[in-house]
Amino acid sequence: MSYRRRLLELAAPLLALLFALLVGGIFLLAIGKDPLQVYLTMFRFNLSRLDSIGSILYKSTPLIFSGLAVAVGFRVGLFNIGVEGQYFIGALLASIVGFSLHGLPVWIHLPLVVLAGMLGGMLWAWLPIVLKLRRGAHEVITTIMMNHIAYALVLFFITSVFLDTEQEMVKGLGSPQVRMPKLLETARMPTMHGFLETLGIELPRHVYLNWFFPLGILLAVALFVMLWRAAYGYELRAVGGNPAAAETAGINTQRTMLSAFLLSGALAGLVGLSDLLGYFGYLDIDFPKGYGFTGIAVALLARNSMLGVILTAILFGFLRRGAEGVQAFEGVPMDTIVILEGVIILSIVVAVQIVNWYVRRQEKLMKRRQVTMERAGGD
Amino acid sequence: MIGGEMLASAIRMTIPILLTALGAIHAERSGIVNIGLEGMMIVGSFWAAFGAYHYGPLAGLLFGIMAGGALALVHAAATVTFRVDHIVSGVALNIIAYGTTRFASLSIFDRATTSPHVQSLPAIDIPVLDRLPLIAPLASNVSPVVILTFALVFLTRWVLSETTFGLRLRAVGENPQAADTLGVNVFAMRYAGVIISGLFAGLAGAYLAVEHTGMYVEGMTQGKGFIALAAMIFGNWGPIGAMGASLLFGLSEALALRQVVEFIPYEFFKMLPYVLTIIVVGGIVQRSRPPAAVGTSYERGE
Numbered sequence: 001m002s003y004r005r006r007l008l009e010l011a012a013p014l015l016a017l018l019f020a021l022l023v024g025g026i027f028l029l030a031i032g033k034d035p036l037q038v039y040l041t042m043f044r045f046n047l048s049r050l051d052s053i054g055s056i057l058y059k060s061t062p063l064i065f066s067g068l069a070v071a072v073g074f075r076v077g078l079f080n081i082g083v084e085g086q087y088f089i090g091a092l093l094a095s096i097v098g099f100s101l102h103g104l105p106v107w108i109h110l111p112l113v114v115l116a117g118m119l120g121g122m123l124w125a126w127l128p129i130v131l132k133l134r135r136g137a138h139e140v141i142t143t144i145m146m147n148h149i150a151y152a153l154v155l156f157f158i159t160s161v162f163l164d165t166e167q168e169m170v171k172g173l174g175s176p177q178v179r180m181p182k183l184l185e186t187a188r189m190p191t192m193h194g195f196l197e198t199l200g201i202e203l204p205r206h207v208y209l210n211w212f213f214p215l216g217i218l219l220a221v222a223l224f225v226m227l228w229r230a231a232y233g234y235e236l237r238a239v240g241g242n243p244a245a246a247e248t249a250g251i252n253t254q255r256t257m258l259s260a261f262l263l264s265g266a267l268a269g270l271v272g273l274s275d276l277l278g279y280f281g282y283l284d285i286d287f288p289k290g291y292g293f294t295g296i297a298v299a300l301l302a303r304n305s306m307l308g309v310i311l312t313a314i315l316f317g318f319l320r321r322g323a324e325g326v327q328a329f330e331g332v333p334m335d336t337i338v339i340l341e342g343v344i345i346l347s348i349v350v351a352v353q354i355v356n357w358y359v360r361r362q363e364k365l366m367k368r369r370q371v372t373m374e375r376a377g378g379d
Numbered sequence: 380m381i382g383g384e385m386l387a388s389a390i391r392m393t394i395p396i397l398l399t400a401l402g403a404i405h406a407e408r409s410g411i412v413n414i415g416l417e418g419m420m421i422v423g424s425f426w427a428a429f430g431a432y433h434y435g436p437l438a439g440l441l442f443g444i445m446a447g448g449a450l451a452l453v454h455a456a457a458t459v460t461f462r463v464d465h466i467v468s469g470v471a472l473n474i475i476a477y478g479t480t481r482f483a484s485l486s487i488f489d490r491a492t493t494s495p496h497v498q499s500l501p502a503i504d505i506p507v508l509d510r511l512p513l514i515a516p517l518a519s520n521v522s523p524v525v526i527l528t529f530a531l532v533f534l535t536r537w538v539l540s541e542t543t544f545g546l547r548l549r550a551v552g553e554n555p556q557a558a559d560t561l562g563v564n565v566f567a568m569r570y571a572g573v574i575i576s577g578l579f580a581g582l583a584g585a586y587l588a589v590e591h592t593g594m595y596v597e598g599m600t601q602g603k604g605f606i607a608l609a610a611m612i613f614g615n616w617g618p619i620g621a622m623g624a625s626l627l628f629g630l631s632e633a634l635a636l637r638q639v640v641e642f643i644p645y646e647f648f649k650m651l652p653y654v655l656t657i658i659v660v661g662g663i664v665q666r667s668r669p670p671a672a673v674g675t676s677y678e679r680g681e
Contacts (some may be wrong), residue, residue, distance in 0.1 A: 027482060066660075135661045140414060141660050146604070152653075333482055339479055342475030345467065346463075350461045353463055
């Protein structure tokens with residue numbers, strides 16, 4: 001039974017994924033594309049080229065962190081929809097530390113920058129959780145407002161406080177970017193090209209896969225161990241499962257919620273760093289948005305499993321890389337991917353519900369059968 | 380600093396928040412949290428621009444209302460029939476709304492972020508009032524939707540407190556078991572509450588596109604769907620209270636639009652409505668009382 005149950009648990013995400021592809025197919029049909037052809041192109045583009053593989057992993061890196069941040073929140077019963085604003089503030093602090101501290105060796109500067117990012121995320125998570133615990137303000141509304149404030153605040157810092165006015169222009173070409181100063185070399189995260197070369201893998205230079213990817217995997221494993229082996233992880237799950245019972249059992253639920261939400265914020269602070277330290281090297285007004293919302297899809301599809309997040313983040317990286325491919329080769333708008341993400345969130349929770357009903361009905365049938373069998377062979 | 384022009388602008392900014400807050404009241408009074416209102420505003424604004432572009436402003440408003448209602452139907456199916464977490468469903472719908480709108484905009488108008496300009500409804504000068512010195516800016520050149528919105532406030536109040544439908548709607552939000560025992564169809568009432576909320580949010584989005592801006596622009600809702608939820612909470616789940624709260628938010632948005640104090644940077648004015656929302660939700664929530672069964676799913680026993 002338990003093995004069948006486990007198979008059924010796997011069925012829900014697969015059903016959801018299939019359903020999402022079906023809905024995506026309807027949208028493709030609506031604009032006159034052949035869905036099968038599009039999906040086929042996507043697979044071929046993604047799996048037949050080394051740069052695609054590297055790009056998939058690069059694109060999945062921020063999603064691992066945002067998926068973990070959301071999943072940790074869900075585990076303690078809180079919905080952190082503020083990952084978006086938290087990683088913006090994280091990127092802001094990381095950027096400031098990254099361009100302003102001169103003369104440090106890389107092994108001090110880089111960790112400092114990463115810590116600054118985590119601190120920024122934590123800072124932005126602090127107010128919503130305090131308002132939740134002290135005043136009962138629902139974290140969903142407050143974190144969404146914090147997202148909007150973060151966008152405006154980061155814009156203010158880029159345009160009015162730290163605007164880089166000493167940009168070198170090629171004579172007569174282009175206009176200055178609206179961005180903060182470039183990070184120092186000691187604050188940049190190295191790419192994995194050198195390491196992969198020692199393994200005999202020649203990753204193309206235009207792929208920016210960097211060490212945040214393995215860091216994300218390590219972090220997921222560490223969180224998995226913490227959640228299932230450490231006392232704190234047990235408390236966290238207990239509070240998320242049934243806060244009243246946890247309180248009765250002597251767990252300080254308020255403190256657990258506070259620390260878990262701050263942890264979620266710290267993880268969120270890492271989301272933007274792969275792009276910032278591994279690719280752009282500066283914070284500008286076009287810094288990528290939306291990782292926080294995709295993180296919700298990543299976490300839900302992984303059913304809030306820390307290790308599952310690695311897989312689902314890579315899956316979303318796959319979809320995003322594939323979207324680039326089908327945009328280039330089939331003329332399909334990239335935004336199809338956003339629709340898929342939304343549909344996946346909705347269909348996964350519905351699929352889980354359906355599987356649960358099915359399991360309950362099976363169990364009921366089994367019990368009834370047992371009772372009749374006992375009666376039949378009773379005496 | 381705050382003259383008649385500013386007040387007129389504040390009222391224009393109030394309308395989408397107030398309409399959506401009225402919708403939210405219907406959903407929450409029936410027991411369903413609808414955090415997807417933002418998305419319903421988004422689809423409302425885009426499809427209203429589409430409708431107005433092809434068939435005129437009135438058709439545009441209808442298109443927007445229907446689009447909001449259609450998305451709400453999905454929310455109702457997910458939360459009432461499949462009993463999934465209300466917040467998760469709402470978040471998913473917001474993402475779906477954003478994605479489908481971009482997709483549709485790109486496919487239909489060849490641009491992801493804007494529609495062409497569209498015609499608005501003819502503006503109205505309210506007789507007599509538009510001659511009075513102080514009120515004149517408020518009463519002249521008014522969109523019919525503005526007047527409709529204030530009428531809907533009182534209509535909503537009447538429906539909720541005086542009609543059988545309103546009584547049943549509130550009953551399933553307070554105690555679905557008891558309502559069910561008395562023969563009220565809990566599922567039908569909740570579907571109704573959620574769909575009405577979508578129609579309102581769709582109209583709010585349509586107003587933004589057709590009446591306020593004269594075109595659809597990506598991101599034009601700017602979190603108003605969430606601010607409307609705060610207005611609903613601030614107004615203690617009643618239409619009149621929500622109107623007061625929405626006016627407050629409308630004023631803060633009007634302030635955000637015009638930089639009133641020169642030495643304060645523009646970005647900080649932009650934050651004003653959001654900061655106000657946090658203050659409202661954090662400061663008021665303990666004194667207000669939501670419907671008892673809000674956010675829970677109802678399952679009939681056997």
